[in-house]
Amino acid sequence: MSRRVVSAAVVAGLLASAAACGGGDDDKGDGAAPAGGGELKGTKIEIAAKWTGPEEANFRKVLQAFEKKTGATVTYASTGENTDAYLGPRLEAKNPPDVAVLPQPGLMQQYADKGALKPLAADVVSEVDKNFSPYWKELGSAQGKPYAVLVKAAYKSIIWYRTEAFSNAGVQPPQTFDDLVSVAGTVQDSGTTPFALAAGAQDSWTLTDWFENVYLSQAGPEQYDKLAKHEIKWTDPSVGTALETLAKIWGKPDLISGGVAGARQTKFDESVTQTFGQQKAAMVYGGDFAAANIATTKAKVGTDAKVFPFPKAGQVAPAVLGGDIAVALKDGKGGQELLKFLASSEAGKVWAGLGGYLTPNKGVAPDAYSDPVAKELVAQILKSGDAARYDLSDLAPAAFGATPGKGEWEALRTFVQKPTDVKGTQAKLEAEAAKAYKS
CATH class of the missing domain: 3.40.190.10 (Periplasmic binding protein-like II)
Incomplete structure (x- = not known):
């Protein structure tokens, strides 16, 4: 099922060029992040996700916007296609990355059951509440506690x-x-x-x-x-x-x-x-x-x-989506601040301008996207509002x-x-x- 969920990120990049109206890799979104006050200067954060190639390149620019804003240093690690195969041994060795991006809510539930996740901080939850309908908060919760931020979506309707x-x-x-x-x-x-x-x-x-x-x-x-x-x-x-x-x-x-x-x-x-x-x-x-x-x-x-x-x-x-969700695997302000940023409209606008990205984040308007097909799909997602749902078979x-x-x-x-x-x-x-x- 990962093909259905994660490949959308690659493909939206293809849409940007194929639709002859793309922003591609033009850095237009980087300006969305203001120069930071350096409140995380000296803080090192590791984030793991399965993205490679153009997906990884664009995500790194989102991370660079976060670094510019906060002064933190972020290291990216690729998990490969089997996210659990990469994260599982690191969790057992008690050396997980600060933040991980998971391709399925089921994996989040699995890790939550093992006590491997750190609940979202209050200000991260507030950012989620501001930008997403309640459904997406519930999707990222386990045992009544919010653990995950939806960072990217694939549209299936x-x-x-x-x-x-x-x-x-x-x-x-x-x-x-x-x-x-x-x-x-x-x-x-x-x-x-x-x-x-x-x-x-x-x-x-x-x-x-x-x-x-x-x-x-x-x-x-x-x-x-x-x-x-x-x-x-x-x-x-x-x-x-x-x-x-x-x-x-x-x-x-x-x-x-x-x-x-x-x-x-x-x-x-x-x-x-x-x-x-x-x-x-x-x-x-x-x-x-x-x-x-x-x-x-x-x-x-x-x-x-x-x-x-x-x-x-x-x-x-109908508005059926798949998507990737980010969770904290370590305590610490750095990881929580990165999750807060990824839940923000600020990060969404950076990513949308680069291509390879869709989100139900209400703060990222269709005009923020770099190609017409993405604009059309995001308009449908936002129009669906609270009726949008995650892929049932993936749940x-x-x-x-x-x-x-x-x-x-x-x-x-x-x-x-x-x-x-x-x-x-x-x-x-x-x-x-x-x-x-x-x-």
């Missing part, structure tokens, strides 16, 4: 479309799920298959994202939270309603490139290539990170390839929400093959969820 296919069919981006079904029919009549669908065993996380968008829109944020915590069962009627809605598309093989058999063999990368490289489909789900795959084709993001918000299936416009135990061939991934993959079996799919989902949450 969009569908990519090939503009030529829409133009040929004479259709506009749909606003509701029923409109999406109607547009698909018109696109099909024009001679183009509407959707590429990644339902391969290793990439059926895309199916969980489809479900989450529909479920959040129909059932609403409170019910979504209950399902994420398994406070209601997957046999609940609301789950059945969402599956029936998905079947309006998944249950029509002619709407899917390669039909059901083809979709069940299709990897995520291939679904994007089918749409924008081979031009076998008009639309594909992929979140903002699909831009990386589009960049491998001749299609240009912002012209040949555009996005529209995931259509409303109910009363709520669940990994055995249920993050394991190829098991749990939610495989249950929904089977549903693509048998879209009339709503009750059976619900029963399978609940049996797998009950087992995973119990363990």
